[in-house]
Amino acid sequence: MNTARMAGSKRFERLSRRExxxxxxxxxxxxxxxxxxNSPGDxxxxxxxxxxxxxxxxxxDMENFDAIDRFIAAHAINIDQAEHSMSLDSIExxxxxxxxxxxxxxxxKVFSGLTPAKIAQVMNHLNVVEMMMAMQKMRQRKRPYxxxxxxxxxxNPTLLAADAAEAGLRxxxxxxxxxxxxxxxxxxxxxxxxxxxxxxxxxxxxxxxxEALNLRLAMKGLATYAETxxxxxxxxxxxxxxxxxxxxxxxxxxxxxxxxxxxxxxxSGSEALMGYGQGKSMLYLEIRxxxxxxxxxxxxxxxxxxxxxxxxxxxxxxxxxxxxxxxxAASLGLEVASGNDAMSSxxxxxxxxxxxxxxxxxxxxxxxxxxxxxxxxxxxxxxxxDAEDMDDWHVIQRDxxxxxxxxxxxxxxxxxxxxxxxxxxxxxFDYLGFPEIADEEVDAxxxxxxxDDMPDRxxxxxxxxxxxxxxxxxxxxxxxxxxxxxxxxxxxEAVLEMQRQRVLGDYLHTSAVFGDGFNVESxxxxxxxxxxxxxxxxxxxxxxxxxxxxxxAIDPVKLVCEEASDPNLILRSVGTAAPGExxxxxxxxxxxYASVMDGTLAGISHAEALRAILDGIExxxxxxxxxxxxxxxxLADIGLSGAKLSGSGIGIGLQSKGTAxxxxxxxxxxxxxxxxxxxxxxxxxxxxxLGKNAACYAAGRAPSPVPMKIDxxxxxxxxxxxxxxxxxxxxxxxxxxxxxxxxxxxP
Amino acid sequence: xxxENESQYPLGENDRDTIKAKSGRPLSEMTxxxxxxxxxxxxxxxxxxxxxxxxxxxxRQAGYLELAENLARAAEMTRIPNDEILEIYEALxxxxxxxxxxxxxxxxxxxxxxxxxxxxxxxxxxxxxRDTGLLKYNV
Numbered sequence: 022m023n024t025a026r027m028a029g030s031k032r033f034e035r036l037s038r039r040e041x042x043x044x045x046x047x048x049x050x051x052x053x054x055x056x057x058x059n060s061p062g063d064x065x066x067x068x069x070x071x072x073x074x075x076x077x078x079x080x081x082d083m084e085n086f087d088a089i090d091r092f093i094a095a096h097a098i099n100i101d102q103a104e105h106s107m108s109l110d111s112i113e114x115x116x117x118x119x120x121x122x123x124x125x126x127x128x129x130k131v132f133s134g135l136t137p138a139k140i141a142q143v144m145n146h147l148n149v150v151e152m153m154m155a156m157q158k159m160r161q162r163k164r165p166y167x168x169x170x171x172x173x174x175x176x177n178p179t180l181l182a183a184d185a186a187e188a189g190l191r192x193x194x195x196x197x198x199x200x201x202x203x204x205x206x207x208x209x210x211x212x213x214x215x216x217x218x219x220x221x222x223x224x225x226x227x228x229x230x231x232e233a234l235n236l237r238l239a240m241k242g243l244a245t246y247a248e249t250x251x252x253x254x255x256x257x258x259x260x261x262x263x264x265x266x267x268x269x270x271x272x273x274x275x276x277x278x279x280x281x282x283x284x285x286x287x288x289s290g291s292e293a294l295m296g297y298g299q300g301k302s303m304l305y306l307e308i309r310x311x312x313x314x315x316x317x318x319x320x321x322x323x324x325x326x327x328x329x330x331x332x333x334x335x336x337x338x339x340x341x342x343x344x345x346x347x348x349x350a351a352s353l354g355l356e357v358a359s360g361n362d363a364m365s366s367x368x369x370x371x372x373x374x375x376x377x378x379x380x381x382x383x384x385x386x387x388x389x390x391x392x393x394x395x396x397x398x399x400x401x402x403x404x405x406x407d408a409e410d411m412d413d414w415h416v417i418q419r420d421x422x423x424x425x426x427x428x429x430x431x432x433x434x435x436x437x438x439x440x441x442x443x444x445x446x447x448x449x450f451d452y453l454g455f456p457e458i459a460d461e462e463v464d465a466x467x468x469x470x471x472x473d474d475m476p477d478r479x480x481x482x483x484x485x486x487x488x489x490x491x492x493x494x495x496x497x498x499x500x501x502x503x504x505x506x507x508x509x510x511x512x513x514e515a516v517l518e519m520q521r522q523r524v525l526g527d528y529l530h531t532s533a534v535f536g537d538g539f540n541v542e543s544x545x546x547x548x549x550x551x552x553x554x555x556x557x558x559x560x561x562x563x564x565x566x567x568x569x570x571x572x573x574a575i576d577p578v579k580l581v582c583e584e585a586s587d588p589n590l591i592l593r594s595v596g597t598a599a600p601g602e603x604x605x606x607x608x609x610x611x612x613x614y615a616s617v618m619d620g621t622l623a624g625i626s627h628a629e630a631l632r633a634i635l636d637g638i639e640x641x642x643x644x645x646x647x648x649x650x651x652x653x654x655x656l657a658d659i660g661l662s663g664a665k666l667s668g669s670g671i672g673i674g675l676q677s678k679g680t681a682x683x684x685x686x687x688x689x690x691x692x693x694x695x696x697x698x699x700x701x702x703x704x705x706x707x708x709x710x711l712g713k714n715a716a717c718y719a720a721g722r723a724p725s726p727v728p729m730k731i732d733x734x735x736x737x738x739x740x741x742x743x744x745x746x747x748x749x750x751x752x753x754x755x756x757x758x759x760x761x762x763x764x765x766x767x768p
Numbered sequence: 769x770x771x772e773n774e775s776q777y778p779l780g781e782n783d784r785d786t787i788k789a790k791s792g793r794p795l796s797e798m799t800x801x802x803x804x805x806x807x808x809x810x811x812x813x814x815x816x817x818x819x820x821x822x823x824x825x826x827x828r829q830a831g832y833l834e835l836a837e838n839l840a841r842a843a844e845m846t847r848i849p850n851d852e853i854l855e856i857y858e859a860l861x862x863x864x865x866x867x868x869x870x871x872x873x874x875x876x877x878x879x880x881x882x883x884x885x886x887x888x889x890x891x892x893x894x895x896x897x898r899d900t901g902l903l904k905y906n907v
Contacts, residue, residue, distance in 0.1 A: 087901045095892065096834060126831065133833075233854055239848050256900070260862050265902055267893035268860035270838075274886070277842035278817045318838025322856045354832060501803050520813040521798055524789045526874060527778040527825045529839060531832055534810065541778045545830050700892055 025318040040367040045335050050734050054298015057289065057333050057342035059145050062300030066139035068107045073100055079138040087256050089309055092266035096316030106134030115146035118155035118352070121553030121595040125158055125509045129354045144304060144345040149378060152344045156561065157382035158551045159351035161544035162532035163558050165383035166194035167426030168358055169389035171213055171549045172400035176205045178450070179443045182216030182477050184468040187395045187435055189220020194534040197390055199229040199400050204484045206230045207491045210243040210507070214516060215449055215500065223535030225282065227530070233274060234258035241280045242497025242520050246282035248323050248358065248389070252313050253287070253305025257297040267299035270317035284321040284534060289343055290329035303333055307346045317350045320531040322350050325360020325379070328402065334365060351384070356532035362390035365405045372405060380417070380425050383493050385532045389427050395471045406515045418568045426562050427544040428567040439465040448507035449500055455490070456482045472605040473518060497531035546676040581745045585641025587619035589628035594639040598762040601668035604606040605644040608634055608662025609760070611668025612651050612753035613677040619744065622700040622739055623677025626717065628767055633705045634673060634683050637712020647765045654750040658693055660684035669719035673711065678746040679703055683715045694718060697727060701735035777826045779819070790814040790846060801857035817843040860893055865906045870894035
């Protein structure tokens with residue numbers, strides 16, 4: 022074969038242009054840390070304890086411990102439990118994870134005594150479905166929630182407040198913002214706080230900015246949680262992040278001392294990306310991170326590769342490894358905000374497939390950031406899911422009966438809370454003497470699609486005022502005062518209650534969020550108690566009703582018009598139909614035809630459709646008769662009944678919804694001559710051609726193909742209509758009437 | 769610890785009436801009316817050390833031992849002013865402090881703020897930083 026003469030495959034050419042082929046795929050390169058799980062460079066598990074102290078861990082003597090090993094050995098391994106845990110086979114622990122008879126608490130206890138390498142070995146035994154089963158059990162809080170990203174390109178505080186309010190209404194339990202210009206942070210934190218409490222009192226908010234600034238804003242009461250505490254699995258990476266396990270640990274305590282919830286951030290691939298993968302697998306290094314998080318005493322972590330996600334996804338089993346890191350965090354007793362936040366793929370199919378690993382079992386936060394705005398306004402690098410994906414999310418929840426943390430909303434409700442959030446921040450700015458927010462900004466923010474719809478502000482004045490606000494003594498208390506003075510008493514109460522909660526500290530616990538009415542839901546008072554079918558969090562009652570309550574969903578009965586006869590076609594019975602003897606085609610109609618229905622799924626009236634068929638038959642010089650089949654509604658039965666009566670043996674069956682066929686006497690019911698099965702795609706020309714072809718069969722001439730529109734989506738759009746209309750046909754069945762000959766009158 | 773043992777999580781539901789802010793003002797007095805008077809201070813809306821100790825005990829009872837330890841440190845740190853918290857954080861970042869600077873910081877925090885756990889944590893960092901090259905001039 023002369024391959025040089027062979028052209029390339031047109032199918033491969035088309036595939037090469039698919040979204041999935043815009044990504045980069047590489048083979049493993051362990052030396053650079055480009056390996057997701059099970060690197061040849063990963064240590065084998067070991068643990069040696071002498072006098073209550075770890076002297077060797079994962080084949081490394083304490084003299085050679087780096088600072089991360091030191092931290093893990095001192096804070097993250099329960100010495101009393103370790104001997105037993107390490108004596109268990111890793112496969113045995115893997116099986117406990119999926120065993121519905123082993124509780125979450127028992128697993129946490131076992132994990133508290135494991136080393137990083139041992140945990141990596143356990144994960145290596147699990148496939149993704151087993152990881153999902155385990156996650157369903159190991160999630161710390163009973164009910165899963167979701168976290169919102171709220172930012173905009175113009176850093177417009179009014180739009181920020183409106184989006185924050187909408188996020189609250191949509192059911193997000195947490196909202197995170199960040200800044201393009203760091204100096205805007207005080208205003209962005211303020212807008213997020215005021216907006217969120219206008220949407221749903223109790224939504225927790227945070228601003229992602231430099232650690233020290235973050236802490237200052239939280240101390241002012243402008244943020245209620247923090248998740249900026251990044252950790253890395255190798256020391257050089259840590260140093261590039263300008264931190265150590267101890268500096269991060271002290272921050273975690275500092276936040277708690279001010280009544281602020283915090284979680285750490287880590288994720289597969291960060292070390293390799295920073296050049297310090299040290300030949301280890303991404304999962305092994307991530308397990309070291311998670312153990313540091315636990316050792317620091319944080320209640321939780323956001324992981325799942327986060328902003329590095331494209332790196333593990335370029336490698337074999339990248340998505341599996343990322344799911345494993347979520348599961349490790351949960352198994353160590355940490356709250357998990359499970360990624361799905363940074364852009365992970367060009368392909369919608371690939372993005373959704375990955376999402377299912379976290380959404381179906383449920384994690385504490387399915388995403389660690391789901392944009393309520395369009396992609397271009399997401400200052401976290403675009404975001405993986407955004408405002409335009411909301412309805413897809415709702416429908417997937419309804420399809421699977423899963424709670425992905427969001428509930429469908431009505432446009433009018435969204436407009437109302439957006440306006441409230443925008444008006445509230447306008448009032449606060451006014452009261453505190455910040456640069457004016459004009460009414461036109463409020464209007465624009467209420468209805469905006471993106472920040473393109475917002476008028477420009479004087480950013481020099483805004484930045485100067487934001488600086489002054491940060492340096493001033495003003496705190497959330499002044500915000501409460503402003504809201505109250507300007508008539509936003511309920512928002513003032515919500516912001517104040519958020520401050521009171523800092524005095525109580527209930528939300529410092531694992532997986533804590535506020536449900537409606539500021540009721541705290543954490544692993545302490547609403548623990549995940551999944552132990553197999555019939556236990557744990559079940560999507561039922563009000564939650565399920567809310568999920569089902571799609572604005573797009575309608576009463577099916579309203580989908581089709583009321584029953585009506587066709588005024589342009591009168592079918593008068595002339596008695597029981599008798600077999601004919603001449604050259605003819607018998608047109609057999611469904612029982613509802615023209616009497617309780619008046620048109621087909623394609624919107625063609627019954628009079629026109631029948632007329633076209635009869636004209637088609639006549640154009641070939643063949644006679645026709647019309648009968649109505651009362652004994653059944655099945656198309657093959659209707660058509661064959663007509664054929665049996667026909668002098669030529671040829672009959673046409675026509676259902677009331679418009680589906681039609683040509684049948685011949687003597688054939689098996691399902692073995693017809695021609696079928697026009699897609700009623701929505703049929704036109705008058707199709708019916709006319711069907712009539713002609715039937716006449717040709719009767720006369721022994723060759724038929725030509727029936728013209729038809731091609732619309733492969735018609736079935737999707739009209740399957741419910743079809744069901745309802747066919748139900749009407751079935752309702753008209755009258756076994757006793759058999760087949761009647763009809764005189765068709767077109768008045 | 770007797771009073772703490774009687775507490776039940778969540779405090780917001782079960783003990784709201786007995787909780788005091790860092791300023792000593794009962795939380796129940798922190799109403800919108802009170803904020804309107806303009807007398808409320810940031811300490812009226814900060815947690816008191818004893819409250820965080822109770823929360824640490826809740827965490828311990830539920831098996832979250834490391835979180836309990838963190839909350840116990842946090843209870844101590846309620847006594848440390850904002851500026852000094854930021855200074856401790858800065859001192860613990862890599863290459864910022866000498867061994868002796870960290871030791872004296874540890875001592876000061878322990879004694880001035882009655883913060884034994886926090887002091888020990890800084891002391892532990894000093895030793896690890898010394899052993900693994902994370903002190904000033906090393907990094």
